[in-house]
Amino acid sequence: MLDVCLLGTAGMMPLPYRYLTSLMTRYNGSSLLTDCGEGTQVAIKKAGWSFHPIDIICFTHYHADHISGLPGLLLTMGNAERKEPLTLIGPKGLQRVVTALRVIAPELPFEVQCVEITGPEQEFCLHGYHIRAFMVRHNVLCYGYTIEIQRQGRFCVEQALQLHIPKNYWGVLQKGENVTYEGRVLTPDLVMGPPRKGIKLTYCTDTRPAPSLVKNAADSDLLICEGMYAEPEKLVKAKQYKHMTFYEAAQVAKEAQVQELWLTHFSPSLIHAEQYMPKVREIFPNAHLGKDGKMVEMNFTEE
């Protein structure tokens, strides 16, 4: 089970009733945050989620609205008595930006490890999360992320009995480890079926529509995607500032054949966003407006 919370939906600047766009997930006791603008720590508190288990923070890019909340969050995590190392993942320049911002958060009771993404795509397996960063098309180097919870195959009891594998080894094999028994090396594939469908979440902001986005978001259970502008005539602005309209995001969702789309990263000027949704749903029917604090519990769908 993956708990998902879209902490905020604002783009560019935080507003009194709209926190900056940021995503938080919880899985198996470990939390992952993606982007951390000014006020993200307040949004976490408002959601009622805990600071202590945040093990990873991914950054899409280093525009202030995506990282300015980092020093404050680090201090609050320190106050929450975190001791375990924290991993930060982001585009090239991460170490430089984090070092600069820590001028106001120099002393922390935990280690901060910076991992810079190299190349157009990169995978990270941490705390049970399979994270894949993929380069998108903004006016600075920017990445989207897929977050997957993979699921192994079913344990085949009949097979295990047929191969005369003692029951006390079943659990070890199920964990993916080899067992040596009566001179034979038993491997998990002897008793495990093919991997089952896991959970796939894609988060992407700020970008123009991009083939890398469609490719990496493919078959996601949920795509959380920027839609800076709702008014169709703002396509010009979207192109100029390297953002997307609602309709472009819907087209991405359609092409990537995702299950569900949440729009986010709204322009400060956007009000009455709901009125644009019928047109969006003509392109991609299962499209929804993101809302600050919008949560979903994502579960494995296969038996």
Add this chain to the structure above:
Amino acid sequence: MLDVCLLGTAGMMPLPYRYLTSLMTRYNGSSLLTDCGEGTQVAIKKAGWSFHPIDIICFTHYHADHISGLPGLLLTMGNAERKEPLTLIGPKGLQRVVTALRVIAPELPFEVQCVEITGPEQEFCLHGYHIRAFMVRHNVLCYGYTIEIQRQGRFCVEQALQLHIPKNYWGVLQKGENVTYEGRVLTPDLVMGPPRKGIKLTYCTDTRPAPSLVKNAADSDLLICEGMYAEPEKLVKAKQYKHMTFYEAAQVAKEAQVQELWLTHFSPSLIHAEQYMPKVREIFPNAHLGKDGKMVEMNFTEE
């Protein structure tokens, strides 16, 4: 007339319903901000005040809860099309801290000028504000500020007539400038009475009670002072972390003989603050709890 808004009342970290402690004033078309923690730009927006006329930002010290909102505010001021230079005033180290934080706000359409305070006390006259920084007692170098709007004396018509000063020179003299008339140099003191009482506001956080605070806050119309802890038994903590209890702040107000006291910079653990106020008012009767967005219009009291 000086418009005053206490933008927030939180200390240490911002909370869902408590912005970080920050003060904003408006005078004669120019705004002054003191401290700018995470979310201060949201509090300004919530107060309905404008970003554009902020000409000066004063910092008490560089703990994150007093400056982490700076890069975001600078960008938002840029988006509000500010072009005029902005003056930042703060303790030694200002240039270094601001340069570091601007890693995420490198390009602005206006100039940022850093003025570092030297010595235990320093005065600045900018945009009609008479600002006085005075060193207080925190665990890092920290200053309080008095903000004064001075008021010149009354123009004495009888005196001007008696001295046969033509009416067209009256305005010049009233502005404080000399006039040469029929070979005589006329100075303003010939026709202006003694300076009248102006407006004096003192803002002070974070600190232990200090003689410099009592001295500089003396006779303020309003003292906005930290009161991190309300529970009397937290005096130990207050001493340890170099903060004040409500009662210590009230004692400062009493000794400085100010007109009115607002408490602010509350600990995140503080709730039901009102219940402690009767005891506070036993020490200083005109004591009030600060509230986020609390405003007052301060006027000249003398005719």
